[in-house]
Amino acid sequence: MERMEKSAVPADLNVMKKNDLRLIAALVILAAAAFGGVMLYARLSTKEPEAVVYLEGEEKGRYPLSENITIEIRQENGNCNILQIKDGKADMIEASCPDKVCVRQHPVSRQGESLVCLPNQAVVEIQNGQEAEIDTSTN
Amino acid sequence: MAKKTAYMGMLTALAFVLSYLESLIPINLGVPGIKLGLANLVVIIALYTMDTKMAFTLSLVRILLTGFTFGNLSTMIYSLAGGMLSLGIMIFVKRFPVFSVTGVSVLGGVFHNVGQIAAAALIAETGSLFYYLPVLIFSGTIAGTLIGILASILIRHLTKTENREQSN
Numbered sequence: 001m002e003r004m005e006k007s008a009v010p011a012d013l014n015v016m017k018k019n020d021l022r023l024i025a026a027l028v029i030l031a032a033a034a035f036g037g038v039m040l041y042a043r044l045s046t047k048e049p050e051a052v053v054y055l056e057g058e059e060k061g062r063y064p065l066s067e068n069i070t071i072e073i074r075q076e077n078g079n080c081n082i083l084q085i086k087d088g089k090a091d092m093i094e095a096s097c098p099d100k101v102c103v104r105q106h107p108v109s110r111q112g113e114s115l116v117c118l119p120n121q122a123v124v125e126i127q128n129g130q131e132a133e134i135d136t137s138t139n
Numbered sequence: 140m141a142k143k144t145a146y147m148g149m150l151t152a153l154a155f156v157l158s159y160l161e162s163l164i165p166i167n168l169g170v171p172g173i174k175l176g177l178a179n180l181v182v183i184i185a186l187y188t189m190d191t192k193m194a195f196t197l198s199l200v201r202i203l204l205t206g207f208t209f210g211n212l213s214t215m216i217y218s219l220a221g222g223m224l225s226l227g228i229m230i231f232v233k234r235f236p237v238f239s240v241t242g243v244s245v246l247g248g249v250f251h252n253v254g255q256i257a258a259a260a261l262i263a264e265t266g267s268l269f270y271y272l273p274v275l276i277f278s279g280t281i282a283g284t285l286i287g288i289l290a291s292i293l294i295r296h297l298t299k300t301e302n303r304e305q306s307n
Contacts, residue, residue, distance in 0.1 A: 015239070015240075015241060015288055015291045015292065016239065016241050016288070017238065017239045017241075017242065019237050019238050019239075019242055020238055020239055020241045020242035020245070020287075023238060023242050023245055023246070024242075024245055024280055024284055027245065027249060027276060027277075027279075027280040028277060028280055030276060031273045031274070031276040031277035031280065032273075032277070034272065034273035034276070035273035035274065035277075038270060038273060054263075054264070054265060056264065057263070057264025057265065098211060099210075099211070099213075099214060105170070106170075112267060112270040113267075113270055114265065114267035114268060114270065116259065116263050116265070116267075116268060118213045118217070118259060118262055118263055119211065119213050121262065121263055121264075122263075123263050123264075123265045123267065125265060125267040
């Protein structure tokens, strides 16, 4: 058993210890709390969300989610993403990259959400824009 | 020595195949990065039945192999960041007799996602990806639990077989 001697503490081979369960519970609670926080933050904001397009970290344009529009994000090197804003949601409908992770992502609409195309270094982030005029009644 | 080499080769092949298998069944829940992490099963087995150095080599070789075969450079940087942070955390936690295999695997799963998000945030130069962190902590915990339970059963059988062979 030369292999086992190398670890200072003998390997614990229980399937599940009390500490494991505590860890799992703590992580689930942490995730739920963080998720709740993010949702609450998005809901409390009364500003009208905008889709902000970034290429290599540089802002390229802002588009309010209230207007239906299709934007072609074309770069000098030929890379291209097509962003569609429809019914208050932003969705990447096409990408020139091979993995298409951003296309498979669900449409985004809430503050802080984003669509990311890593190969093209293109990011669409939902941010708060102007204070919405209609929403003030809910305060 | 020869036996160790054969074992290592077998684990590497297994990790490679499991990565491929996982790429065939993409779980699409709308959030990028949610996956089971089947290859991590093999890394954990290496960590417990061999040593730290072997587990590190296995993980690195697996990432490079799958990266060159099925992925591209950006996916490779991604999995490298996730895989290395995950393994580093697992090696660290395993030193202390606090968690069993399952707990170690859970932390590995969670930090794999943390590493990937951090790498993606650096590459795309945006902090907005951390929005997905709560969901990915949750998915990492679930995946890590399943993989951990499976790993602890397999490790127990593997070490039992080894003991029997040596007593014969």
